[in-house]
Amino acid sequence: MLYALLCYNSEETVFSWTKEEDDLVMTRLGVVHDRLAQAGRLGPSLRLMPTTAATTLRKSDPPLVIDGPFAETKEQLLGFYVIDCADLEDALEVARDLGRANPGGAYEIRPLRLFVPGTLPADAASRVPA
Amino acid sequence: MSEVAWISAALTSARPQAIGALLRYFRDLDTAEEAYQEACLRALKSWPQKGPPRDPAAWLILVGRNAALDGVRKRSRQTELPPEETISDVEDVETPLAERLDGAHYRHDILRLMFICCHPDLPQTQQVALALRIVSGLSVRQIAKAFLVGEAAMEQRITRAKARIAKAEVAFETPGPVERAERLAAVAAMVYLVFNEGYSAGFAETEARSPLCTEAIRLGRLLQRLFQTEPEIMGLTALMLLQHSRAAARFDDQGEAVLLDDQDRSLWDAGMIAEGLALIDKAMRHRRPGPYLVQAAIAALHARAARPQDTDWAQIEALYGTLEILTPSPVVTLNRAVAVSKARGPGAALAMIAPLEGPLGSYFYYFGARGAFLLQLGRDAEAREAFDRAIALANTAAEASHIRNQLDRLMKDGSGAQAAG
Numbered sequence: 009m010l011y012a013l014l015c016y017n018s019e020e021t022v023f024s025w026t027k028e029e030d031d032l033v034m035t036r037l038g039v040v041h042d043r044l045a046q047a048g049r050l051g052p053s054l055r056l057m058p059t060t061a062a063t064t065l066r067k068s069d070p071p072l073v074i075d076g077p078f079a080e081t082k083e084q085l086l087g088f089y090v091i092d093c094a095d096l097e098d099a100l101e102v103a104r105d106l107g108r109a110n111p112g113g114a115y116e117i118r119p120l121r122l123f124v125p126g127t128l129p130a131d132a133a134s135r136v137p138a
Numbered sequence: 139m140s141e142v143a144w145i146s147a148a149l150t151s152a153r154p155q156a157i158g159a160l161l162r163y164f165r166d167l168d169t170a171e172e173a174y175q176e177a178c179l180r181a182l183k184s185w186p187q188k189g190p191p192r193d194p195a196a197w198l199i200l201v202g203r204n205a206a207l208d209g210v211r212k213r214s215r216q217t218e219l220p221p222e223e224t225i226s227d228v229e230d231v232e233t234p235l236a237e238r239l240d241g242a243h244y245r246h247d248i249l250r251l252m253f254i255c256c257h258p259d260l261p262q263t264q265q266v267a268l269a270l271r272i273v274s275g276l277s278v279r280q281i282a283k284a285f286l287v288g289e290a291a292m293e294q295r296i297t298r299a300k301a302r303i304a305k306a307e308v309a310f311e312t313p314g315p316v317e318r319a320e321r322l323a324a325v326a327a328m329v330y331l332v333f334n335e336g337y338s339a340g341f342a343e344t345e346a347r348s349p350l351c352t353e354a355i356r357l358g359r360l361l362q363r364l365f366q367t368e369p370e371i372m373g374l375t376a377l378m379l380l381q382h383s384r385a386a387a388r389f390d391d392q393g394e395a396v397l398l399d400d401q402d403r404s405l406w407d408a409g410m411i412a413e414g415l416a417l418i419d420k421a422m423r424h425r426r427p428g429p430y431l432v433q434a435a436i437a438a439l440h441a442r443a444a445r446p447q448d449t450d451w452a453q454i455e456a457l458y459g460t461l462e463i464l465t466p467s468p469v470v471t472l473n474r475a476v477a478v479s480k481a482r483g484p485g486a487a488l489a490m491i492a493p494l495e496g497p498l499g500s501y502f503y504y505f506g507a508r509g510a511f512l513l514q515l516g517r518d519a520e521a522r523e524a525f526d527r528a529i530a531l532a533n534t535a536a537e538a539s540h541i542r543n544q545l546d547r548l549m550k551d552g553s554g555a556q557a558a559g
Contacts, residue, residue, distance in 0.1 A: 020151040021144075024356055060362045060375065061416040063423075075420060076366035096419035119416040121409050 010051065010128075010136050014085065019058050045127045052090060055122035062118045065100060067107040073100060078116035086113075090123070145185055149178050152195035153275045154360065158247030159199045160206070162310060167254070167300060169206055171272070176209075177202035195244075245364035246312050252357075253321045256328040257306055264299040266331050271296050274353050283346050284335065322365060326374050326430065329357045333378045340534040341393035344385075351382045369421035373431030376417035380437035383410035394543075395536040399446040411441045432461045451480035468497040476507055484514040502531040506541055518548060 025033070044050040059077035066072040089106075093099040096117070103115040156177070160170035177198040191197040255269040267285065270276045276284075282292035313321060336350030358375035365371055387405035390396050418438055421431050436457045443449040458474035472494055479487035488511045491504070498504035509524035525545050532538035 018148070018151065020356070020360075021147040023359065024147065024151070024352075026352075057413050057416060058359060060359045060372075061413055061420070063420055073423070075372075076363075096416070096423070119412065121412060 010132060023058050041124070048127050048129050050124070051126040051128045051132070053124040053126060054090065054120050057119045057121050059118070062116055063096060063100070065103040065107065065115045065117065067111050067113055067115065069111065071104055071107055077118070078114050080114070083113050090120070141186055145182065145190070148190060148194045149181065149198075150275055152198055154248045154251055154273050155195040155244050156198040156202060157272065158249075158251040159195075159244060160202050161251055162247055163203055164206060165308075165310060167272070167303065170202075172209075173202035173206035174198065176205040180205070248360070248364060249313075249318070249321055249325060250308070250310070252325040252328065252361075254303055254306075254308055256324045257303055259302055259306065260299055262331055264295060265328050266335055267292065267296055268299045268303075269328055269332060269357075270350070270353070273357065276353070280349075284350055286343060286346070322361070322368065322371070325361065326371060329354050329361065330374060330378070330430070332357065333381075337381055340536045341389040341395070344389065348385060351378070351385070354378055355382065367424075369424040369426060370428040370430050372417045372421035373428060373434045376414040376421070377430050377434035377437060379410045379414035379417070380434060380441050383407040383414065383441065389536075393536070395540050397540070398440060403444065406441065414438065414441065427460065427464075429461060429465045432457050432464065436461075449480070451477050455481050468494045469501070469503075472498065472501075472504060472507060475511075479511055479514070484511040487511050488515065500531060502528055502533060502537055505531060506537075509541070509544065513544070513548060522548060 041050060041053070062077040064074045064076060064078050066074060091099065091102055093102060099117050103117060107115065153174070157170050157174050160173045161167060164170050164173065180201050181194075181198065185191070252269065252273055255272060256265045260268065263285070267281055270281050270284075271278065278293050278296065279289050281296075282289045285292060287295075309317075332350055333354035336347045336352075336354065339347035355375065355378050358371070358378055362368070362371045362375055383406050384398075384401060386407070387401035387403070388396055414434065415438055418431065418434050421427075421434075427435075436454055439450050439454050439457070455474060455477035458470060458477055462470050462474060472491060475487040475490040478490055488508070491508060491511075494504060505524045505528035509521045509528060512518075512521035512524060522545065525541050525548070528541045529538050529545075532541065
């Protein structure tokens with residue numbers, strides 16, 4: 009099976025780290041990342057910008073753009089995309105396209121601050137139900 | 139992260155909300171601060187044993203309020219404080235309290251707390267010192283260090299500021315939309331002052347002062363979380379991030395200020411730049427640009443240029459034109475002239491700044507820019523005169539030495555020309 013590990017923490021704390029503190033954490037994590045990457049077990053890994061950089065597209069008809077992160081509690085996180093976009097408008101356009109294909113719920117659009125493509129082998133997809 | 143570090147980070151981040159709410163209960167800043175201090179002391183005792191509460195701010199508000207009320211009771215009845223165990227029902231009471239602390243409620247508490255620090259009667263330096271003490275929770279020693287004054291002097295400055303605020307009228311009812319917008323604008327200006335206290339420091343003071351930049355960015359993000367749809371708050375945070383992204387490149391090994399054009403751009407912080415650009419994207423969607431957003435957009439054009447010659451000076455000139463309309467000032471015109479000199483040449487720029495000598499006659503940057511334009515036009519003698527006046531008006535050693543370098547270059551080139559002739 010492939011597992012997603014979703015990272016939660018207090019963003020105010022994490023984004024108050026000094027560069028040295030941040031580097032220290034990333035170095036410690038790097039040891040674990042390297043071990044997983046060498047074993048071909050590390051898939052795409054990423055670090056998000058703070059929620060202050062988020063915009064939410066509520067998939068209503070018509071779709072509604074809201075400043076800020078997804079804040080409802082009635083819905084749960086069910087998946088995510090990583091998409092290369094020119095800017096926020098472009099990302100919103102992609103989100104509207106996806107929303108037309110699958111209305112209901114919302115997309116929170118959050119820029120990345122770190123992206124590691126990972127080392128999963130090409131056949132990794134066969135390790136989840138088809 | 140160690141336990142102590144976690145607790146201190148949690149106390150710092152809960153501080154504005156907790157003191158803001160305690161201020162609403164007690165309507166007195168000193169009482170609110172004392173109550174918060176007492177709650178922190180109890181947190182340091184209780185959290186390592188019982189684990190952190192689900193909502194640290196709610197815990198601190200409740201415990202702080204009870205502690206302050208106990209204090210009042212103690213003073214009035216001369217009875218002993220109740221034993222620590224009697225406030226251990228906090229866990230039960232915490233839940234409904236946390237539910238009542240919805241965003242709409244506590245954001246007014248935080249805004250009010252920040253707003254009283256920028257009372258118009260207070261000089262700007264006192265506003266900044268007070269905000270750092272009350273909202274950010276820096277110690278008097280830390281603030282004194284950042285302002286390069288003695289601890290006793292800073293203590294006195296803060297006490298005086300507090301005394302002035304105690305006499306002022308503070309509105310505790312929830313502000314209407316107009317008043318809220320006014321408060322938010324004043325608070326944004328104060329946050330930018332905090333940032334500039336750190337950013338305008340010379341090399342020698344950078345270490346002591348640059349924490350003010352990160353603190354201002356933290357306050358900017360806090361404001362943005364509270365008021366998510368305000369493009370000017372997005373613009374303010376973006377502006378601070380983009381300016382601070384250059385911190386590592388702004389001074390050379392000798393501590394000399396390095397001009398934007400000469401900075402090693404590989405030292406710019408790519409993470410801060412990307413976040414700043416993302417915030418500008420968000421803010422632009424609102425299509426009502428304010429001064430912070432326009433300044434952020436200018437900083438973004440510098441940040442996007444891989445090399446100085448890639449800078450889109452025509453666009454920067456246009457943005458300064460917008461800024462001139464939003465906030466007309468000779469300094470903005472001077473900045474537009476610098477963009478004009480890059481986009482259209484020093485002749486046009488020199489003509490533009492000619493009327494500014496009156497209002498900017500004692501302004502370092504005016505003569506620095508004038509000297510640079512004249513130098514580019516080959517009018518060396520006039521350039522030297524302008525540079526001499528700039529040096530006389532320099533506020534920091536770095537400013538003076540930057541101009542002296544240009545003068546040296548002028549002398550060298552001048553003697554070279556003579557030798558060639």
